[in-house]
Amino acid sequence: MIHVNDLQGKRFLVYGVASDTSLAWAIAKDLAERGATCTLAYQKRFMSRVLQLAKEQKWIDQMEECDLASEDSTKAFHAKLTGKYDGIVHAVAFAPAEALMKPITETTQEDFGVAMTVSAYSLIRVVRHGLPKLNPNAAVVTLTYLGAERTVPGYRIMGTAKAALEQLVRELAASVGPMGFRVNAVSAGPVKTLAASGVPGFDQILDWMASNTPLRRNVTQADVAHAARFLLSSDSSGITGQTIYVDAGYFSVGAPPEMDRVLIEPRLNPPEGPV
Ligand SMILES: NC(=O)c1ccc[n+]([C@@H]2O[C@H](COP(=O)([O-])OP(=O)(O)OC[C@H]3O[C@@H](n4cnc5c(N)ncnc54)[C@H](O)[C@@H]3O)[C@@H](O)[C@H]2O)c1
Incomplete structure (x- = not known):
């Protein structure tokens, strides 16, 4: 059994490290802090950054290039892997x-087609190729965003791709569940990363979240990593096919808290009229 604070001897396959701000990097480091080792799959265009980052990180046992848009590249990548894994992180x-x-x-x-292939279909690819390399009770975690369920300015087709990804989490959970494997998603609040910088208006979304989430802050890479670790460990052994929100509570909000001050409070405490 893997427990949240003890991942000694466990091994994870992590897709999606591009820089030190990557959510995949935060998750991998967090797993390593509990004693796990990780294999990193990186995209060729980020190779030099990733090699630099990985220097002297003894918890990284292998690093290979993999383009998840390509079946051939994914196949070639898997052919280079040795040994088995206790979980897969898909942060792509x-x-x-x-x-x-x-x-x-x-x-x-x-x-x-590009957005759907890389952002949704790639999860099928990762699971299909990963299955023979999984230890019993292994778990898969992917990352999604609120744009899957609501319109968010600037997110556009990524929202449709994430909606497909979330349904794939349910489909894949149903498919691999009988083998004892689990598949879940973390729906993360906005975090400044390379991918996020490509979303028009992202800084304004960060500002909006900081004052409109119940926690009145944005989430951090560490917040996301902790939830991913939970979903990869046996402490979540009964959870599969789920999307868990790590968004400082934003998903629970129906209207901005400012409405309270502007609309509700004046009714409760009407200003006194002229005497
Ligand atoms: N940053 C946020 O605000 C946020 C919020 C919710 C969900 N997410 C999700 O988190 C995941 C990780 O993104 P991030 O924010 O850490 O940004 P990031 O730019 O650090 O990571 C995105 C990764 O996707 C990889 N990638 C893209 N195309 C690929 C391909 N063809 N083959 C293999 N890898 C490919 C990139 O190499 C990169 O490592 C993404 O799924 C993103 O949608 C991010």
């Missing part, structure tokens, strides 16, 4: 920048 998304700049009605079929 992409949509062409132009597609995030244009109204949704202008989305091309090609851009739609």
Whole structure:
């Protein structure tokens, strides 16, 4: 059994490290702090950054390039892996920048296909190739965003891709559950990363969240990593097919708290009229 604070001897396959701000990097480091080792799959364009980051990190047991948009690259990557894993982290998304700049009605079929392939279909690919390499009771965690369920300015086709990803979490959980494997998602609040910087208006979304979440702050990489670790450990052994919100409570909010001050308070304490 793996327990949240003891991952000694456990091993995880982590997709999606591009820089020290990557959610995948935060999750991998957090797993390592509890004694786990990790294999990193990185995209070629981030190779030099990732090699630099990984220097002297003894908890990284292997690092290989993998393009999840390509079946051949994914196959070649898996052929280089040795040994088994106790879990997989899928922290990967992409949509062409132009597609995030244009109204949704202008989305091309090609851009739609790219966003869906990299951000949703890649989870199927990761699970299919990963299955023979999993230890009993292994778990898979992916990362999603509120844009899957609500419109968020600037998110555009990524929202549709994340909606597909969340349904795939349920489908894959049903498919691999009988083998004893679990699949879950963390729906993270906005965090400044390379991918997030490509979302138009992202800084304004961060400002909005900081004053409108119940916790009155944005989430951190560490907040997301802690939840991912929980979902990868046996402490969540009965949870599968779920999307768990790590968003400082924003998902529970129906209207901004400012409405209280502007609309409600004046009614409760009406200003006194002229004497
Ligand atoms: N940062 C946020 O605000 C936020 C919020 C919720 C969910 N997420 C999700 O978290 C995940 C990680 O993103 P991040 O914010 O850490 O940004 P990031 O830029 O650090 O990570 C995105 C990763 O996707 C990888 N990637 C893109 N195309 C790929 C491909 N074809 N093959 C293999 N890898 C590919 C990139 O190499 C990169 O490592 C994404 O799924 C993102 O949608 C992010």
